[in-house]
Amino acid sequence: MTTARVFVIGHPIGHSRSPMMHGYWIARHGLDATYEKRDVAPEDLGAFVRQFRAEGWTGCNLTIPHKREVMAHVDSIDPAAEAMGAVNCLWWEENRLIGGNTDAYGLIAHLDNSRPGWDRGASRAVVLGAGGAARAATWGLRQRGLEVDLCNRTASKAETLADELGTGVAGHGTDQLAELLAGADVLVNTTSLGMIGQPPLDLDLGPMPAHGVVYDVVYAPLETDLLKRAAARGLGTVDGLGMLLHQGAKGFERWFGVMPEVTPELRRMLEDDIRADLAKH
Structure with a gap:
């Protein structure tokens, strides 16, 4: 069985806490999956989506500057993304690549x-x-x-x-x-x-x-x-x-068919990471 691969892309992307959050849920649900962050420059977005399709990757989150531009590269856009003019999540429905928005x-x-x-x-x-x-x-x-x-x-x-x-x-x-x-x-x-x-x-x-x-x-x-x-x-x-956690949970459900729980333990992990980051400044 092939390991499911999910990404978060942006430019820059070093600050993203999504790998910590999704890695926690992947482990908690015992899934054969990875969640990786990848710095994708604006001019490389099209190539990334083509590779995403060719490799049959499972899902993706998108952050600045890709939320609008990716709309030209998907097969369909969900009503939330349509209303917001922005996509933050990619998933498959049968063989169609869907661009959606879980922020609201x-x-x-x-x-x-x-x-x-x-x-x-x-x-x-x-x-x-x-x-x-x-x-x-x-x-x-x-x-x-x-x-x-x-x-x-x-x-x-x-x-x-x-x-x-x-x-x-x-x-x-x-x-x-x-x-x-x-x-x-x-x-x-x-x-x-x-x-x-x-x-x-x-x-x-x-x-x-x-x-x-x-x-x-x-x-x-x-x-x-x-x-x-x-x-x-x-x-x-x-x-x-909590907005970050709950929008992430919705994306996780799209990819893996299970709605993960936003636990106090996970929230504490992210809080500790935020505090550690703030202490550096």
């Missing part, structure tokens, strides 16, 4: 896991940012029936993204945040503000309702200044590490 699934699954019942009665969310993570968060929240207000420092970017995502999404500048937060059940920060090396997100959480949930996709540090302030206010908090 990961974000919502982590919300479900961390704050069970968060969407009971929830109707509005505010999403900060206008990049790929904002697109994933908005699409996932819309699937749960929430209306989404996208806020970005450059209002035109939020408005353009809102137009692309369609009904139930509106774009705004950050000057309207206070008013929007007053009616928000969920706030999701998809910007890099608060990440190590970046300034903190300067945001007054005072207007948010007491039942509100604050989700920060940043996971280095594990508890951002935004989450600390949200906790101090008594708001529900959700960190970004």
